[in-house]
Amino acid sequence: MLARVSSTPTFKRLPRAVREQQMLDAAVKVFSRRGFHAASMDEIADDAGISKPMVYAYLGTKEELFVACLHREGTRMMEAIAGAAAPELPADERLWRGLRAFFGFVGAHRDGWAVLYRQARGSQPFAAELAAMRGRLVEVVAGMLDHALRASGREVGATDLEVVAYALVGATESLADWLADHPEADAEKTATRMMNVAWLGADQLLRGVTWHPGEV
Amino acid sequence: MLARVSSTPTFKRLPRAVREQQMLDAAVKVFSRRGFHAASMDEIADDAGISKPMVYAYLGTKEELFVACLHREGTRMMEAIAGAAAPELPADERLWRGLRAFFGFVGAHRDGWAVLYRQARGSQPFAAELAAMRGRLVEVVAGMLDHALRASGREVGATDLEVVAYALVGATESLADWLADHPEADAEKTATRMMNVAWLGADQLLRGVTWHPGEV
DNA sequence: GAGCATACCTACTCGTGCGTAAGGTTACGC
DNA sequence: GCGTAACCTTACGCACGAGTAGGTATGCTC
Structure with missing residues (x-):
């Protein structure tokens, strides 16, 4: 835990719109590599450099996220x-x-x-x-x-x-x-x-x- | 439980080849209706009029079953x-x-x-x-x-x-x-x-x- | 420089469904 | 009529991953 601290001392706090795009980018990438089902929300969140609850807060459930990508x-x-x-x-x-x-x-x-x-x-x-x-x-x-x-x-x-x-x-x-x-x-x-x-x-x-x- | 008894007093014991075809028929039907992921092995077994372990014994895992259908x-x-x-x-x-x-x-x-x-x-x-x-x-x-x-x-x-x-x-x-x-x-x-x-x-x-x- | 809203996190619950262990039942050979 | 092997069952363990509760930091406003 806290591994992030060493590499990125001050991690940015970004406005919602930006994060949403990052999430969508990550989601498209992961969905396309793994397929809808095999893709996990954890991996998507991870890939976006954010934590899972944020994804839920911004883009909603997994299905809604996929629809948003589409x-x-x-x-x-x-x-x-x-x-x-x-x-x-x-x-x-x-x-x-x-x-x-x-x-x-x-x-x-x-x-x-x-x-x-x-x-x-x-x-x-x-x-x-x-x-x-x-x-x-x-x-x-x-x-x-x-x-x-x-x-x-x-x-x-x-x-x-x-x-x-x-x-x-x-x-x-x-x-x-x-x-x-x-x-x-x-x-x-x-x-x-x-x-x-x-x-x-x-x-x-x-x-x-x-x-x-x-x-x- | 045991509802089967009343309707089908003597349920047939069938040779492997026949059962396999029944299972494949059921699998094709369920997979096509539900999609691969949403389809459950239980439903397939049920639809084939057989229990789940039989499906595993004959056709193997879910993926193998799907490949067999395909x-x-x-x-x-x-x-x-x-x-x-x-x-x-x-x-x-x-x-x-x-x-x-x-x-x-x-x-x-x-x-x-x-x-x-x-x-x-x-x-x-x-x-x-x-x-x-x-x-x-x-x-x-x-x-x-x-x-x-x-x-x-x-x-x-x-x-x-x-x-x-x-x-x-x-x-x-x-x-x-x-x-x-x-x-x-x-x-x-x-x-x-x-x-x-x-x-x-x-x-x-x-x-x-x-x-x-x-x-x- | 206090307060408040918003970005963000860690750490959990809980349902779902794959795959299996261990035990009945039927047919068939002798 | 009895063993044995194949057929078939009920009932469970277990992992995995969606979604959440509750708490922490940050920056903007006055």
Whole structure:
């Protein structure tokens, strides 16, 4: 005990807002390394250089803490994407910029990010939060496709559009996972690859080309 | 206590193999409903109509049990796909049949399946098992693309191929999630939609068409 | 430089659920 | 009909970690 004294004679007393950010940083790190369940509040507090009751005082229970992490990171990502893909641009340019921003973000937050998302898929309370975020993304992509379709005088059922958007988002998330697992990989290049898959497919679809089973 | 006596006077003594399957069925059900952590061994044993120590005797610890579930379900799925997509068929036909088999499988095992996969993403021990399985799938898809490419005299870097395959698999898994969440949706139709996205995109790529950023 | 609010700590309680020890019960061979 | 081995049970130990009670230091205000 009291080991702290020797190394840090006068430990700082910091305002709440600062501590909260430190805690969130630590939480993201630990949650992503250990997973939600295996992460202990003690370790998070320790990593933040603070004691456990402080965490409870500021950010509440473990679940609330996790939701707070999810929320902060999610918001940051959404902002990064939204800032890049302005609605006035043509569809391909919007898609490209959105993908660039997305993969750039994941590449920069490798440690915390993708793993945080991998966690959230699992248990009920967070699934809702995550589903909402993904829902917004799907909506954006679907809207983009719809816009492009109408521009070329075509139209398609809402469900079809949603499903295609869903597939695109899924593919993108999947590549984000891949990127997070391959530290040597380049975010920009990954974005280009995704663009190739997504756009060349989407482009064909937008032209009204559809595939159908040979027999049935 | 002893409530069992009245309803089932002579309760069967069953051979190990049968009990193991019952336990796995129960485990899949409970894990998928509750998630790995929230699931309790007691509930699983209860649901299997057996007592806890039996589960430990036959399938080992909780983690081992989960891996066993993952393994059984994964193997079944792989067999369903492999049986459908024979290597001699042309690429589009293989892809189509593979997707049909996959979505058919997920549609039939909605409850157990997708959710089991959603769980496995999370914590370390299972991530390995799942990654291995997905790895085999990616390999199959990549091999298929490579085959088709060589047939048309073209060639592409191994990493590119892997990444594209990865994206395709990711999109497919994502639609599987969607399917699992929408009970009213039709597996066949979902497969067709996926085929549209995947094939029209892949077809373009196979023709050597590539997209690249407008500026840079 | 007293008082008060707020940052911060150590050290505990207590529920939950994994895994097991030790003992009944049923089928089957002889 | 009796032993023996496999099947199956009830009831417990025990660790781990979420959340808390109650006390201490610090800095800001007047």
